[in-house]
Amino acid sequence: MYETLALYIDGEFIDGGGRKTDEITNPATLDVLGQLPHATTADLDRALAAAARAFESWRHSSPMQRSEILRKVGQLSRERAQEIGRNMTLDQGKPLAESVGEIMSCADHADWHAEECRRIYGRVILPRSPEVRQMVLREPIGVCAAFTPWNFPYNQAIRKVCAAIGAGCTIILKGPEDSPSAVMAIARMFHDAGLPPGVLNVVWGVPSEVSDYLIRSPIVRKVSFTGSVPVGKHLASLAGAHMKRVTMELGGHSPVLVFDDADVDRAAKQLARFKVRNAGQVCVSPTRFYIHEKIYDQFLEGFVNTLKTVKVGDGLDPDTQMGPLAHERRVPTMQKFVENAVQLGGKVVLGGEALDRKGHFFSPTVVTDLPENSMLMTEEPFGPIAPLTRFSDTDDVIKKANSLPFGLSSYVFTNSLQTATKASNGIESGMVNINHFGSALPETPFGGVKDSGIGSEGGTETFDGYLVTKFVTHV
Structure with a gap:
């Protein structure tokens, strides 16, 4: 059976319910696979509110709790790889061996982030005066909005989700409307792994409309995008106009x-x-x-x-x-x-x-x-x-x-x-x-220079875009 498509907001899977839908087809056979519901403005507002509310507690969650959930997602990825891979082949087209291989490799990404999130350290700076204490803290940036492509729908999404959640952020993810089953599978795994409601939210819709709405919202503090150079430049300029940090993994040649x-x-x-x-x-x-x-x-x-x-x-x-x-x-x-x-x-x-x-x-x-x-x-x-x-x-x-x-x-x-x-x-x-x-x-940084992007995903750099640096000094 092909994946049941839905929105995932505040820990709840939401079906069409009269919403506008997209027809999902198999690129190899042109058969219709399912209907993908679009988020309404009210849905987007609910996702923003849920992510903001969840952040107030998730930001203070123990790294051990985050690690445990990410470990469970890695385990579920391996257990469900055949099923998720088959659905990915149905809506994206790549050979089944490539699809299953993508899922299995992403289990390693979940494990890597589970370990690295336990090692988000600050530092102590020696003071000029013995009465002074100086510390550098690394804190989660807040609610993140992520936009991921159709060519590696599982890989590109889970990288961003694991980094955001591992850093203590909450995230609203808009995956690819052409090949949505992999992102739905990610939502179900985090749900089954016990992730608190609102920490991860998944929405669908017209890409330009959803991205514009989320990036303009004052609730969103970080934008992550993987896709083409022209779209990436547009989203980066929009985020820049609102002084929001970005990670951009764009095209190459x-x-x-x-x-x-x-x-x-x-x-x-x-x-x-x-x-x-x-x-x-x-x-x-x-x-x-x-x-x-x-x-x-x-x-x-x-x-x-x-x-x-x-x-x-x-x-x-x-x-x-x-x-x-x-x-x-x-x-x-x-x-x-x-x-x-x-x-x-x-x-x-x-x-x-x-x-x-x-x-x-x-x-x-x-x-x-x-x-x-x-x-x-x-x-x-x-x-x-x-x-x-x-x-x-x-x-x-x-x-x-x-x-x-x-x-x-x-x-x-x-x-x-x-x-x-x-x-x-x-x-x-x-x-x-x-x-x-x-x-x-998972252990190596992935990112480009020049028009190919800003920032890296993976490696010890994986959390850089999801953390802010705070200097604390006191006597």
């Missing part, structure tokens, strides 16, 4: 630098598989491939041959390795990228078209001989398209990697320590992965 001393065959196979993860709908997906001219042909052959073996289909089929695009609108967008590439002299060496079948399917695609000003080299495709270009000079390719306003993730393949050090020092990116894909672990 991740450069890949493969040097001539790399393990070429291994790099080609790994990157090809990583490229079609979640049908390329990943903010840290490798999207601009710079291949050294000496190994370009070898890499291209291995990369294309690997993609040719990828089975595209319904995510519930156990043989499927790449599912559909999550939305109907993404298919013509992919076609637009390919058309622009061809107009500018690019060559489509694999794929390049929508699949002739029911659902939002687009074939794994490789394009070569592209100029730097093409759409594929300047705009994030967010799909299964890989543009490959040649390079010969290290300094020049690092300049090209830094030429865009994005700076989320990057990838370097080389067996030279000197080259790896030069690239990792020179690339303007929040994350640099050398010879593997090692980002997004």
